[in-house]
Amino acid sequence: MFDGIVNRVRLGWKMVCGRDRRQVAELVSRLNQAVGSDASPKLSAEEKAIVERILAKTREHNRNNLTRTEAYLAFYRDRPEVHWALLAHMVSRNGGWSMSDVKGEWFARIAEKVEQTRFFEFLERANWLIFGDAYPQLLLYAESVTSGRNLCHLLPALGVSRFMSPVWELFMQTHDPSLLTHALIINEQNFIEARVVQNAKYAEKVLFTPEFQTQSILGLNQVVFPYREEETGAIRLAGTVVAQFASLDARIATGKKLYRILFHKPALCEAIVAFAVATKHTGSRADYWPNVFTPTQRDNLLDAGYQPCFIERTGAARIYSPRLSAVWPDVSHAPVEAGDWFHDMSSVIHLFTPDTTEPTDFTADYVAASQTVEHVILAKEKLAALAKPFR
Template identity: 45%
Template sequence: MLSGKGRHGRRGSGHSRGKRSSLSKIKQLFSLPVAAWDYAVGKWHGMEASHEMLAEAIPLLLVEDAVQELTTAWLKLEGHAESGIAGEGFVGAKMVTDTQGESVIDRILAETARLNRNNVTRTEAYRQMYKRHPELHWAMLAHLVSRNGGWNMTDLEGEWLPHLLPGSKRKDVFMMLEHANAFIFGDAYPQLLLYEESVHAQRPLFHLLPAFGVTRFMRPVWEQFWRRRDSVPLTVALIVNEQHYIEHRVVQSDYFRRNVIDTFFFGMQSLLQLNAVMFPYHSGSELRLAGLIMEHFDDLSERIEFGKALYAILFGVPRVREGVLAFADKGRHTGSRVDYAPQLFARVRRDPPSALYKERLLGGKLLPGAAPIYSPGLGDAWADQLLEAAEPGDWFRSTADIAPYFRKLKLPRSFELTNEYGLLLNKIELAVLAAQQLRLDEQREAETK
């Protein structure tokens, strides 16, 4: 009797599992078309919202005579130093200048080092710079892009990516993000501080730029900005400069190419849409998302055009600009996605990291009773890093190579991502569930051998 009951019990258990599996499949069968329909409707609403905001847009202009003036100045620089850091009065790694100039240099270097501690300190430094000098459009653009960089960093130790990447690979990806973030700050922030020193001194101090290892490409740009106060060519030039600055130091680095960029996971980023750059912006009482999704991070030209498009959205679309500034002033960057989506994310993990992940999302929203997605602050995810100094050298070679970037700033036709973001989250969760199931299947297969 006991053995018979036991066999019956096993059959009942198997039947129960089969029933649950069937119910799950039925649920997916019915929910996926609904989710697809919701996404299609959301996509349409996003395009409609983008179209409506584009009707209010004030396109950013690259004034022809300003570009021509810069082009003439760059052509004169082409015959100068081909490698190393070039500039008048520059000897080795120190500027030959007066005592006052040395004091400015020391002050800027110390302040840059103090604020270049981690992604949170850099991101806040950009915001404060923009608050002091709103004519420096690039500072606000850098603040927002740096926010996204911080979210990407903490994702690596958050709810989902530990299921997709081993610890050593997550550290490699973090170090690539950290190098890019720190190197750009180390190159650009001294330029912003030198402009601020010039404002205080009421005279241009851009002859000191070589002391900070800044490419000779930027001096004519800053000198023109001092005269014209035209924010557009300066911002485009900084976008061009910073992407060139990290091209060989980070993107083409043998280590990062071998361990990050050329890996299967990095190739999956476009599919999973992990490389979205989003601008949270207040629209009435609602917090929405504007931005774009990059396809090929390792393409220098694409990164530059991507940056220009983000700039065109941020400062060319009044509703986005005003909403973004309201968001940026409301709360400081922490690295956690709770900063913009507290209804989805939490800084404290509810379940242990070793627990099996269970489906929590439908249509980009939490299922009833589901725990929020774990998204730690930067300090809880990563310790501060002591990085090596960026390799010296001037990337600028040819005016012909950079001239195409100064022809036009185009506004993308669609940039409202609020609804599309839900699909992005569902894609990542689906990848986690698939990877987890694959591991479970492999374990069962190994146990039966």
């Protein structure tokens, strides 16, 4: 609540004293009108057909993390002006890696008593919800461009928050990818806030468990964008640490930071896209570092002591990181919970506060975090060995 008050104060300052106060005030005025609206447009037969076609295509691609991730990339390659589609593709790749981590070697060695399904369901539900909300918006935009008609008035018929209509209308006029990306980040994080993050089912069984709080177990505190270094051909990582996942404002800030990392340097963006196009997403971390990770499980994996790969690479077996399709079936989801999150202006300030992160090589940070995980595993094994004579 306090954060919401602060955000509204900051928004007021932007409207009065900000550098782009006229443009800010105009969009804020449109959003203020949208907050109180309850648009339910009457559709023609043709418009109903468009809506049904979009929803059917969304259901087709919303089968699992692999199909969602591929759909985002395909859309971006067709419509590269929609930057958010590439950001969604890369973040969805990370979501798939985290889903597979739950069945991987590290998780098994650290948290063998944890109910794995709960962690997977948390990740899968958020991934499914975001795609189901955002992908119809992308398809409607593509339909608008193809037909030469502005179809933004159909957004409510697709179940999209009233927050997005003024932004899409403005994007159709200005083609500002940054504003649209920020809006979609805000929208999707608010969309999952009550449905997943604040949902008691996940808050009690996942978010506030010791395993999730340490974050390193699932790698949820890191989002990485692999790319091939031009000089050496080696796969390097861009990315950042995700802090305070339970905080809506923090998740939005992280999304904007990731967007800046992805698009601020054209050469880096091109290298990341090249990796994404050339590398099929399987959910295994062997997708980007096959010399360290393997999707093939060794016999009696946990019977032998752990051989660290990041602390000491020589002679170590690769870390088991399974393909998603090998360890998790497709999920039949409960219907989306009803309701529009946009009932006040507390998140609007995030539209007008661009991130200023300078993208840097994240590889060393990722390696250091992985070394920490390995130290935890080795310490756990040592303690188990010391305790064995007393059992």
